[in-house]
Amino acid sequence: MDYSRKKRVLVVDDAAFMRMMIRDILKKNNFEVVGEAANGQEAIAKYEELRPDLVTLDITMPGLDGVTVLRKIRERDPSARIVMCSAMGQQAMVVEAIQGGAKDFINKPFNPQKVVDTLRRALQ
Amino acid sequence: MDQKTYLPVFIEETKENIQLMSENLLLLEQHPDNLDAINTVFRAIHTIKGMSATMGYEKISQIAHEAENYLDWVRDGKAIVDEQVINALFELADEIEEQLNSLSATGETKETDSRRLAVLSRFRQDNGFDEEEELKPALYSIRVTLDPDCMLKVARMLTIYKQVGTYGEVQQVVPTVAEMVDAQTADNMECTMVTDKTNAIRHFLATHGDVAEFSIDRKGPAPSVSHEVDAGQQVAEAADSAEPVEQVEPVQQVQQAEPQHNAQANAAESPTARHSPSIRIDTEKLDRLLNLVSELVINKTSIQQQASDVPEMSEGVEHLNRLTADLQETVMQMRMIPLETVFNRFPRMVRDTARSLSKSVALEVSGAATELDRTIIDDIADPLVHLLRNAIDHGIEPADRREQAGKPETGVIKLQAYQTGNRVIIEVADDGAGIDAELVKRHAVARGLIAADEQDRRTILNCIFSTGFSTTGQVTDLSGRGVGLDVVKSSIENLGGEVEVNSTLGKGTLFRISLPLTLAIIQGMLVQCSEDLFVIPVSYILETEIIYPEEIKMVGQQRIYMLRGKVLPIVYLAELMGVEDYTPPEELSMVVARHGERQVGLLVDDLISQQEIVIKNVAWGQELFRDFLGTTILGDGSVVLIIDVNNLLAPLKIKEVDKLGQSVRSLPARQ
Amino acid sequence: MANQYVVFQLDNELYGVEITQVRTIEKSLPLTRVPHAPNFVKGVCNLRGSVIPVMDLKKRLSLPETPDEEIDRIMIVNLGRFSVGMTIDAANDVVTIEPEDIEPSPSIISGINAEFIQGVAKVGNRLLIILDLQKILTLDQIDQLEKLN
Numbered sequence: 006m007d008y009s010r011k012k013r014v015l016v017v018d019d020a021a022f023m024r025m026m027i028r029d030i031l032k033k034n035n036f037e038v039v040g041e042a043a044n045g046q047e048a049i050a051k052y053e054e055l056r057p058d059l060v061t062l063d064i065t066m067p068g069l070d071g072v073t074v075l076r077k078i079r080e081r082d083p084s085a086r087i088v089m090c091s092a093m094g095q096q097a098m099v100v101e102a103i104q105g106g107a108k109d110f111i112n113k114p115f116n117p118q119k120v121v122d123t124l125r126r127a128l129q
Numbered sequence: 130m131d132q133k134t135y136l137p138v139f140i141e142e143t144k145e146n147i148q149l150m151s152e153n154l155l156l157l158e159q160h161p162d163n164l165d166a167i168n169t170v171f172r173a174i175h176t177i178k179g180m181s182a183t184m185g186y187e188k189i190s191q192i193a194h195e196a197e198n199y200l201d202w203v204r205d206g207k208a209i210v211d212e213q214v215i216n217a218l219f220e221l222a223d224e225i226e227e228q229l230n231s232l233s234a235t236g237e238t239k240e241t242d243s244r245r246l247a248v249l250s251r252f253r254q255d256n257g258f259d260e261e262e263e264l265k266p267a268l269y270s271i272r273v274t275l276d277p278d279c280m281l282k283v284a285r286m287l288t289i290y291k292q293v294g295t296y297g298e299v300q301q302v303v304p305t306v307a308e309m310v311d312a313q314t315a316d317n318m319e320c321t322m323v324t325d326k327t328n329a330i331r332h333f334l335a336t337h338g339d340v341a342e343f344s345i346d347r348k349g350p351a352p353s354v355s356h357e358v359d360a361g362q363q364v365a366e367a368a369d370s371a372e373p374v375e376q377v378e379p380v381q382q383v384q385q386a387e388p389q390h391n392a393q394a395n396a397a398e399s400p401t402a403r404h405s406p407s408i409r410i411d412t413e414k415l416d417r418l419l420n421l422v423s424e425l426v427i428n429k430t431s432i433q434q435q436a437s438d439v440p441e442m443s444e445g446v447e448h449l450n451r452l453t454a455d456l457q458e459t460v461m462q463m464r465m466i467p468l469e470t471v472f473n474r475f476p477r478m479v480r481d482t483a484r485s486l487s488k489s490v491a492l493e494v495s496g497a498a499t500e501l502d503r504t505i506i507d508d509i510a511d512p513l514v515h516l517l518r519n520a521i522d523h524g525i526e527p528a529d530r531r532e533q534a535g536k537p538e539t540g541v542i543k544l545q546a547y548q549t550g551n552r553v554i555i556e557v558a559d560d561g562a563g564i565d566a567e568l569v570k571r572h573a574v575a576r577g578l579i580a581a582d583e584q585d586r587r588t589i590l591n592c593i594f595s596t597g598f599s600t601t602g603q604v605t606d607l608s609g610r611g612v613g614l615d616v617v618k619s620s621i622e623n624l625g626g627e628v629e630v631n632s633t634l635g636k637g638t639l640f641r642i643s644l645p646l647t648l649a650i651i652q653g654m655l656v657q658c659s660e661d662l663f664v665i666p667v668s669y670i671l672e673t674e675i676i677y678p679e680e681i682k683m684v685g686q687q688r689i690y691m692l693r694g695k696v697l698p699i700v701y702l703a704e705l706m707g708v709e710d711y712t713p714p715e716e717l718s719m720v721v722a723r724h725g726e727r728q729v730g731l732l733v734d735d736l737i738s739q740q741e742i743v744i745k746n747v748a749w750g751q752e753l754f755r756d757f758l759g760t761t762i763l764g765d766g767s768v769v770l771i772i773d774v775n776n777l778l779a780p781l782k783i784k785e786v787d788k789l790g791q792s793v794r795s796l797p798a799r800q
Numbered sequence: 801m802a803n804q805y806v807v808f809q810l811d812n813e814l815y816g817v818e819i820t821q822v823r824t825i826e827k828s829l830p831l832t833r834v835p836h837a838p839n840f841v842k843g844v845c846n847l848r849g850s851v852i853p854v855m856d857l858k859k860r861l862s863l864p865e866t867p868d869e870e871i872d873r874i875m876i877v878n879l880g881r882f883s884v885g886m887t888i889d890a891a892n893d894v895v896t897i898e899p900e901d902i903e904p905s906p907s908i909i910s911g912i913n914a915e916f917i918q919g920v921a922k923v924g925n926r927l928l929i930i931l932d933l934q935k936i937l938t939l940d941q942i943d944q945l946e947k948l949n
Contacts, residue, residue: 091281099284100310109288112280122338126292661833706835745851747844749882749937753837753853760832760844760851768832768846 011037012128015055017048017074018063018090026115027061027090034121045069045077052078052085059128061111064091064098072102079106088127135307136236139184140229141409146173147222147229151477154215154222158480161210170218171200177225185305188238189228192246194300196221199249217248219477266297266325268348271334273318279339286315289340292333297324323351412503415464422453422460423743429453430740431764457741465500465646468546468555471510472497475517475544482521489528489539490521496546501553505624505644509555512617512628516557516640517542519614524561524638534635536560551646551668558639564632566590590630594618625758627775653742653761653771654720657735659708664742664761664771671721671728673736678713690719690730697721699730705777724778731774742771803899807928808875808891810858814923815888816895816930823876823883825891829854842887847876854885860936861916879937895928897921902930 014036018024021043028038040055042048045068052060060078064071071089078085089102089110099110108127111120150173153166160166178193196218203210224245231239271293279285286309290302301321309315324330327345334343429449436442472494483490501509525531525540532538543558566589573579573592583589594614621628625645632638645651645668652667674692681688681699688699699719703711713732720731744759745768754760756777757770805816806825831843831854840859844851854874858865874885902919918932 091284096281096283096313097310099281100287103284103287103291110281110284119338122336126333126337661835747851747853749879749884750837750841750853753834753841756836757834762846762851766846767830768844768851770832770834770844 011035012059012124013037013039013055013057014124015040015042015048015051015057015060017042017045017060017066017071019043019066020063023063023090023113027120030115030117030120031124033117036124045071045074048074049077049081053081056082058086059124060085060087061124062087062089062107064089064095064102064110070098072098072105075102075105075107086127088123135184136232138409139180140233143177143180143189143225143229146177147226148473149173150222151219152473154218155476155480157210158212158215164204167200167203167210171197171204174200182299182301183306185302185307186228186232186238187301188241189225190300192221192224192228192241195246195249214249217245220245220248266323266351268300268321268323268351269297269327270344270346270348271320271322271330272342272344272346273320273334273340274342275316276339276341277316282315283309283313285339286318289334289337290318290320293320293322293330296326296330296333297322321348410463415460415503419460419464422457426453426457426741426743427762427764434764461502464503466503466506467498467500468506468509468553469497471506471513472544472546474510475513478514479517479521479542482518483525486522487527488521488525490525491539491541492517493541493543494545495543499546499548499553501644501646505626508620508624509642509644512620512642513544513555513557515613515617517544520557520559520561520638524559524563526562530562548646553644553646555642555644556639557642558637560637563634563636563638564590564593564630565634566632569593587629587631590632593630594628622776625773651742651744651771652739654739655737655763655769656702656718656720656733657737658706658733659703659711661703661706661708662737662763662767662769663702663706663733664769665720665722665731665774666742666758666771667739669722669724669774671723674719674721674730676717676719676730676732677715678717692721692730697728697730699732700778700781701732702772703734705781722774722778724774729774729778744771804894804896805928805930806875806891807893807895807923808873808888810861810889811863814892814926814928816897816921816923816928817875817877817933819894821877821879821933823878825888826874826876826885828872829874829885845874845885847883847885850883852876852883852885854887855936857886857888860886877933877937879933884937895923897923897928897930 014031016024016027016031016038018027018041024041024043028041031038039057040051042051044066048060048062049069062071062074066074069077075087075089078087083106085106087107089099089107090113091099091110092113099107102110109123111123150170153169153173156163156166157170174193174196178190178197181187181189181193199214199218203214224242227242228238231237273286273289273293275282275285287306290299290306293299299320299322303319304312304315309318331345334340334345433446433450436446475494476492479490479492520542521540525542526534526536528538531540541560543556545554545556545558547554566586569592570579570583570589573589573595574581574583576595578592578595579588594617618628621642621644626643628640628642630638630640653664654667654670654673656663656665676690681690683689684696688701690697690699701711701713703713714734717732718734718736720733720736722729722731742761745761746759747754754770756773758773759771760768761771762768804819806819806822807814807816809815826847829845829847831845833843834841834853840856842854842856844853846852872890873888875888875891876883876885902921904919916932916936918930921928921930
């Protein structure tokens with residue numbers, strides 16, 4: 006992996022608490038959180054604006070759900086690297102997201118080490 | 130999320146890819162060095178392979194794999210594309226298509242026809258490719274077991290599978306993705322793949338927190354697909370070199386390096402690439418929507434009539450009118466599909482037919498983007514196939530005869546479609562031997578179809594559409610054009626269409642089909658005639674006129690009317706409709722209708738209104754309704770028949786009137 | 801297996817058709833005549849939004865004409881994809897008949913084209929003529945008929 010530059014991450018989650026958690030985990034592990042979005046529309050706009058190396062995308066959000074946002078971002082940038090955030094019991098949606106081009110997924114509640122492993126893997 | 134959900138999409142997309150493959154194979158046949166075509170075929174087959182492997186249809190992916198391997202050598206310049214190879218690839222395309230048909234019919238793949246697969250294997254052996262194993266990729270079995278504590282195992286296994294897949298070329302995965310999804314869990318997976326990146330795979334799996342155990346075992350050299358039945362064995366025993374997934378990349382490089390080919394390549398990517406964003410709709414739902422709109426139109430008409438006395442409602446009714454019209458238009462638009470969907474299969478069909486007859490025939494297609502209502506599209510394919518086959522079989526002469534006639538060796542069939550007004554014209558023209566009108570005439574006169582003194586060339590030629598015209602042995606002498614043409618004619622007429630033929634002996638033959646754009650809703654004129662009501666489609670109507678019985682003249686047996694100095698043959702519609710003891714009213718309405726290329730005045734008692742007519746077909750007894758395009762239900766619930774002007778007037782031999790008309794015209798015209 | 805038959809009357813005879821082939825029996829519906837159709841085609845009617853042809857069953861079976869032409873009932877039968885109406889005098893009953901109780905059509909039933917009859921069965925002390933709808937509605941039969949005319 007290229008460690009010479011901090012990887013730029015956009016964090017998308019409707020819950021401010023979850024965004025904070027992810028941000029903390031990432032900061033401690035040498036990622037740069039370049040932006041946060043609380044809903045799908047915002048996520049798409051921020052993605053266009055920031056062109057991050059990676060997006061963590063909550064799968065259930067009010068309004069546009071994660072799978073739809075994934076599609077829309079990948080329509081704009083087919084090389085977008087997106088990792089879904091999901092809770093237990095959302096397997097079908099996660100499978101759909103992966104078939105829709107998501108690189109990987111992390112499950113809530115977050116295990117910091119697994120989150121970091123997953124994101125590193127997704128950036129390879 | 131189970132496999133059944135994907136199956137229709139899989140079948141459809143695979144068919145599209147087969148179509149793409151066929152189109153480009155035909156191109157290759159003309160230009161064996163067309164790199165774009167090779168690449169397009171390669172991409173199509175590669176996509177088929179990937180999709181079918183994902184769906185767990187090994188038989189299909191193996192067939193695709195075989196084709197892909199061969200093409201790869203072609204791209205590397207190790208093998209050539211000749212007629213035999215193209216034939217073999219067509220066979221593989223057919224085999225895949227049959228597998229798909231089997232899938233749609235039974236949900237299962239069928240036994241692979243091993244002879245088809247054998248052909249390419251033999252070329253490969255003949256060319257000595259089997260010894261040329263200079264590439265390192267080999268066949269590996271990769272087994273993965275997930276950590277029991279791992280959550281969302283199916284999704285996890287899927288990401289692992291996807292990642293591993295990027296390191297090589299997956300031949301088989303157990304369980305398949307669909308099986309995992311069905312089972313809701315996935316502890317183990319075995320992936321059989323061709324790869325030369327085992328280190329990367331090892332690194333990926335070893336560092337993955339959710340992987341409890343894994344193994345990577347070499348199973349043998351990278352396989353080619355043989356035609357044995359068992360997939361596992363096959364993979365193991367086959368011995369050949371194949372380059373995995375990166376094969377796609379050179380394609381892209383070629384495109385980038387040669388921008389001038391880019392546009393072509395993109396265009397060749399039809400039909401999938403060209404479509405605007407779309408969803409697939411069950412045609413039954415579409416039909417139902419149309420039915421509902423039809424009901425709405427009937428209801429609207431009824432409301433409109435009842436509201437005509439209530440001025441306060443006029444604005445609302447007007448709005449309803451506009452909305453219904455828009456809705457109807459939109460639904461009709463939704464039902465329009467391009468003829469392309471039918472035309473696409475013709476190049477292959479023409480090629481095969483010509484080949485089987487040892488003839489050289491080129492098909493030139495134009496206007497494939499012309500759109501028609503789905504119901505018409507569905508039913509136009511068979512008549513067209515028939516006309517094309519006839520053109521190849523009986524129209525285009527054998528090479529030696531063409532040479533004698535001073536024609537190029539390759540016969541040309543032009544298939545052309547275009548829209549004119551609210552009709553679509555499809556023409557099938559060949560530059561073959563043409564039809565001997567004299568022979569047709571003799572034959573037709575003998576069968577009592579026409580009078581012995583018939584002179585009209587068109588009338589004579591069109592006798593070939595008559596039922597039973599072709600059933601005698603003489604037909605072969607008439608270049609056999611009669612075979613089944615009565616069936617062609619009746620199928621086209623059932624669609625509200627017309628077909629006619631023109632031909633010049635020695636030069637070629639032209640069949641012209643004219644079809645309505647849509648079937649279901651038409652503009653119609655409601656007319657009263659004695660006690661009956663009828664609808665005359667507005668598309669037939671040129672103008673209407675009030676006339677008086679004393680203005681009607683007789684020429685021989687034919688009534689005529691002088692319309693602006695021209696002779697117009699006229700008929701009482703009531704008489705045509707078998708009304709006995711008909712007494713015309715003192716003031717008549719005349720509908721001037723188009724009848725082929727002629728005009729005829731239809732006299733009716735009254736014109737009631739022009740309105741939108743929803744055609745309701747009667748399912749039983751088509752033969753009884755020959756003179757009618759169908760029926761419609763009026764706002765008051767009554768049923769009215771829609772007149773098919775051409776069929777109704779056909780037995781009247783109105784043409785006789787033309788001659789009479791000329792004689793009248795030669796008299797001093799008086800009004 | 802025993803089949804159920806709808807029994808109806810035409811003149812004074814009893815006829816039966818398999819109940820599975822009968823869609824509904826309607827009181828008379830307004831008919832629109834079809835010019836140039838054979839005489840046994842009485843017209844077309846609007847059955848809840850579908851246009852359905854109606855056959856004059858007496859004429860179809862070549863029964864002698866009766867002076868009063870008033871239609872009592874139209875029996876809508878289903879065959880394959882289509883529905884056809886047939887004029888009948890009255891529908892009486894539904895009866896169950898064992899297949900072995902159906903005898904092949906004797907040629908003695910006067911006037912009726914034997915081809916249209918599947919067989920006869922005894923119901924109480926009366927004879928029930930079981931019609932072969934397939935044949936009655938098959939159009940090449942009609943073509944032949946037209947040719948005869």
